[in-house]
Amino acid sequence: MAEKKSAGGAVKAWLKLVRIEHALMSCVGVGIAMLLAIKQPYIIPNLSMHASAEFGFWPAPPLLAWLLALAVPFFINISSFALNDYFDIEADRKNGQLKRPLVSGALKPSVALWTAILGYAIGMLAGWLLNPVCGTIATIFTLLSIAYNYKLKDWPLVGNAYIALSMAIAFLFGAGAVMSKNDGLTGLLAMMTSFGWTTPLVLLFSPLFLIFSDGMPATILWLTAGAFFAGLAREIIKSVQDMEGDKKARNSKHLPILIGAQNALAVASVCVVGYSVCVAQLAGLMKDQPLTQFLLILSGAAYAAIALVLWKWAEKDYMLELARKASLYALMLALVAMLVGAI
Structure with missing residues (x-):
């Protein structure tokens, strides 16, 4: 046992x-x-x-x-x-x-x-x-x-x-x-x-060819941009949470250590707004699917609330942790919305 x-x-x-x-x-x-x-x-x-x-x-x-x-x-x-x-x-x-x-x-x-x-x-x-x-x-x-x-x-x-x-x-x-x-x-x-010996170079830039491909759906491009902004915001918040330990243990020079926690969280707030814009664009593309559109609007609204938290209560550690967790749940909500729209 x-x-x-x-x-x-x-x-x-x-x-x-x-x-x-x-x-x-x-x-x-x-x-x-x-x-x-x-x-x-x-x-x-x-x-x-x-x-x-x-x-x-x-x-x-x-x-x-x-x-x-x-x-x-x-x-x-x-x-x-x-x-x-x-x-x-x-x-x-x-x-x-x-x-x-x-x-x-x-x-x-x-x-x-x-x-x-x-x-x-x-x-x-x-x-x-x-x-x-x-x-x-x-x-x-x-x-x-x-x-x-x-x-x-x-x-x-x-x-x-x-x-x-x-x-x-x-x-x-x-x-x-x-x-x-x-x-x-x-x-x-x-x-x-x-292209022979230049093939590795072409392979290296192949993700860019995908972005500019004629057949790439706009929904995927907005999803990609939204995920980038959401991820960047979450990671900057985490860097602020871990800045003291990272500085002592690894002599890190990441963003909050260089420009200060408040300024770093201001950058995170901009990223949060960027995510909300991308989700709004996605909702516009999904107007023939009301449930998907509604869930996307909820996700964007949640990120707008997170931006408010970062602006007003950033000095409170527990609020930062709450904002980071809420951002993950809001992102999951957007994924559920797009899954409903894709099926």
């Missing part, structure tokens, strides 16, 4: 280590983008979603192709959080994060390290099995994740922007998983196969 309880405790600690809810949210974001892209009348879906992989290295049945697309954000997300806690054991102690699995001793650091190594490998492999664009995105964000956890998180705004981008890219990735070369990716795929 004790062994079962111990095993259950280890599983619970591992789920806490990898922040499983964030991985699942990314999967939902990718799935929503895939459904939205498939529904567009001018998009011819990638055959990997139906019979065989059009760009991949091997034929993929429909269910397997969907599982591969969802595996990428899932495994890269859990790897990133595991590696974050692996590098941050001392900083977490100084920030009073004593319930974190590695700090409390619930898990050994080696568990976090091996979770990161295996998760990154599986995520990249799944991306490349889908198509070169998805493989490139998976590889870029794996490398950025490692760089972020090792050093970028201590750079002013750079680390925050990376986390925001990692949230936003889920929607472009989902669209890239189903959009075929008939949807504006012809030039990119042609360059990949004919």
Whole structure:
């Protein structure tokens, strides 16, 4: 009985280590983008979603192709959080994060390290099995994740922007998983196969080709922008919460340390307003779906309230934590709204 309880405790600690809810949210974001892209009348879906992989290295049945697309954000997300806690054991102690699995001793650091190594490998492999664009995105964000956890998180705004981008890219990735070369990716795929030694450079900029692709739905672009603003706001708030411990443990030079907590929260407030604008645009595009529109308006209103909290009660630590949690729930509400609209 004790062994079962111990095993259950280890599983619970591992789920806490990898922040499983964030991985699942990314999967939902990718799935929503895939459904939205498939529904567009001018998009011819990638055959990997139906019979065989059009760009991949091997034929993929429909269910397997969907599982591969969802595996990428899932495994890269859990790897990133595991590696974050692996590098941050001392900083977490100084920030009073004593319930974190590695700090409390619930898990050994080696568990976090091996979770990161295996998760990154599986995520990249799944991306490349889908198509070169998805493989490139998976590889870029794996490398950025490692760089972020090792050093970028201590750079002013750079680390925050990376986390925001990692949230936003889920929607472009989902669209890239189903959009075929008939949807504006012809030039990119042609360059990949004919430019020889410059192919890696073309691959590096492939996410930009997705953004400017003729077939990219406006809903996905607004979702991407909204997720970026929401992620950036949340990360700046977290930097303010952790600034003392980060400064002592890692000599960080991130945004709140350089410009002060109040000024950093002012930047976060601007990002919160940016999210509300994006959600308003999405609601306008969904006027034929009243339930989706209503849920999006609620999400935007919640972020407007968060901006008020950051402006009036920023000096209270518990209000910052409340604002950060509320922002996550409001973002989840927007995802539910778009899922309802996509189905």
